[in-house]
Amino acid sequence: MSRYLLAIDQGTTSSRAIVFDLDGHIIASSQQEFPQIFPQDGWVEHDPEIIWRTTEETCRDVIKKASLHASDILSIGITNQRETTVVWDKETGIPVYNAIVWQDRRTAGLCQKLKQEEGLVERLTAKTGLLLDPYFSASKIEWILDNVEDARARAEAGDLLFGTIDTFLLWRLTGGVQHATDATNASRTLLFNIHTNEWDEELLALFNIPINMLPEVRDCAADYGHTKVDLFGVEIPIGGIAGDQQAALIGQACFTPGMAKSTYGTGCFMIMNTGDQALQSKNRLLTTIGYRINGKTTYALEGSIFMAGATIQWIRDGLQLISNAKESQSLAEETGADNSVYMVPAFTGLGAPYWDPEARGAIFGLARDTGIKEIVTAGLQSVCYQTRDLLQAMSQDGACPASIRVDGGMVVNDWLMQFLADTLGVTIERPRVTETTALGVAYLAGLQAGVFESLEQVADLWHNEAKFEPKMSECDRERLYSGWLEAVGKVLGNK
Numbered sequence: 001m002s003r004y005l006l007a008i009d010q011g012t013t014s015s016r017a018i019v020f021d022l023d024g025h026i027i028a029s030s031q032q033e034f035p036q037i038f039p040q041d042g043w044v045e046h047d048p049e050i051i052w053r054t055t056e057e058t059c060r061d062v063i064k065k066a067s068l069h070a071s072d073i074l075s076i077g078i079t080n081q082r083e084t085t086v087v088w089d090k091e092t093g094i095p096v097y098n099a100i101v102w103q104d105r106r107t108a109g110l111c112q113k114l115k116q117e118e119g120l121v122e123r124l125t126a127k128t129g130l131l132l133d134p135y136f137s138a139s140k141i142e143w144i145l146d147n148v149e150d151a152r153a154r155a156e157a158g159d160l161l162f163g164t165i166d167t168f169l170l171w172r173l174t175g176g177v178q179h180a181t182d183a184t185n186a187s188r189t190l191l192f193n194i195h196t197n198e199w200d201e202e203l204l205a206l207f208n209i210p211i212n213m214l215p216e217v218r219d220c221a222a223d224y225g226h227t228k229v230d231l232f233g234v235e236i237p238i239g240g241i242a243g244d245q246q247a248a249l250i251g252q253a254c255f256t257p258g259m260a261k262s263t264y265g266t267g268c269f270m271i272m273n274t275g276d277q278a279l280q281s282k283n284r285l286l287t288t289i290g291y292r293i294n295g296k297t298t299y300a301l302e303g304s305i306f307m308a309g310a311t312i313q314w315i316r317d318g319l320q321l322i323s324n325a326k327e328s329q330s331l332a333e334e335t336g337a338d339n340s341v342y343m344v345p346a347f348t349g350l351g352a353p354y355w356d357p358e359a360r361g362a363i364f365g366l367a368r369d370t371g372i373k374e375i376v377t378a379g380l381q382s383v384c385y386q387t388r389d390l391l392q393a394m395s396q397d398g399a400c401p402a403s404i405r406v407d408g409g410m411v412v413n414d415w416l417m418q419f420l421a422d423t424l425g426v427t428i429e430r431p432r433v434t435e436t437t438a439l440g441v442a443y444l445a446g447l448q449a450g451v452f453e454s455l456e457q458v459a460d461l462w463h464n465e466a467k468f469e470p471k472m473s474e475c476d477r478e479r480l481y482s483g484w485l486e487a488v489g490k491v492l493g494n495k
């Protein structure tokens, strides 16, 4: 009998496949990192064939590692790096260009031009909950159609399809049968009206995108078809899709308005459940679809930071100050929290609440005795200060979480978690399973397969592993944070 759920977690730096049992325990996992492509300053691409290959290989590998047969998998869930855009040929399935990654800023000029139109930004925000920024898919699709030879003509003739990574993988997994996405991924395109749950014709016209390129939008737990038989030897149903940050909201069981999670992977994304209310931020946070289940939309408020773990990767690979990310913890322990070096990792601009695609990174406060450990610590601290920026913005919007559930690759770092609690003045809760993104979409696949009856049943499976309470004095907290605000001010003013 089938007793397992398989989650595909296609992230920015790696593809992962994880097998869970029906109580949400990890049975086996397989992961492959893949290359980032940086063709020009501010451009970030992935090779979609490598995304597909690593996904396929990790799925096969994890089934083998778990000593299972593919027929033991009850249902598959797909979760993905979100706004990343792929356009491919409907007949051949071959992408016409590399995937343009969410971090890519090449369309900053285009967005800037559109911003001149009176009232447009307000209208766009009212419909989509987002801002007019290169982060989202719309301007990336337009760029591909305008810059790849014949792409526009082929798109208009109905020969090209667009998808975020979930949609591209679904297309490949089902052998070109399913061209669909879920409401959370659709809500990140800047083309989807989050109130009516429909693609928006005005926005499609604005970005010159033919509607026939777009996938059908379904609930997060829905029938997404099944894998083609020659992939794993049997057809496996696909029952869940959600963008990775929304999947983490589900994996963290944040099902009640006011509950919040913050994920620390390549970037950092803090999301708070706002229930059936699409709360519009006055502080440049995003209103987004948290999940849509049984046709009912739950909204969320989101703060997105582009550089979290990627800052540590840069310190490791770019500066070569450390040989692995783990070393950052002992170096920070040596330095201590009271570090007068500040790093503003605006390598691809600044996200929420600043939204400045032109900003670039800087390190401030260097002294004669500054060494590797202070710079590495400043990298870790930048992640916490940026989270505080988000929390302040949320509080000013009247959304104030009492505690924050954390997950993602960075949260194994205890020093970072304590400094986060100190910087925010809020309790940080780390769950037993920190692979919450994969877990969330496994839950969705399980809901669709009838393993779980309700979200309440899923919530009972969440368990705390560690709690970090704020210990720093108010005075130190504010002093250190004001140093950060000063540093960010210089970056924003220095263009």
Ligand SMILES: Nc1ncnc2c1ncn2[C@@H]1O[C@H](COP(=O)(O)OP(=O)(O)O)[C@@H](O)[C@H]1O
Binding pocket: 011, 012, 013, 014, 264, 265, 266, 267, 308, 309, 310, 311, 312, 313, 325, 326, 327, 328, 329, 408, 409, 410, 412, 413
């Ligand atoms: N002990 C650690 N301390 C700080 N950062 C870490 C640590 N371990 C991993 N990281 C960072 O976490 C990130 C990986 O997290 P992950 O959730 O796998 O990312 P993604 O899903 O975005 O690919 C990397 O950027 C890495 O630098």
Ligand SMILES: O=P(O)(O)OC[C@H](O)CO
Binding pocket: 010, 011, 012, 013, 080, 081, 082, 083, 102, 243, 244, 245, 265, 266, 267
């Ligand atoms: O790949 P991650 O985990 O850094 O997540 C990327 C986000 O979905 C981008 O919005």
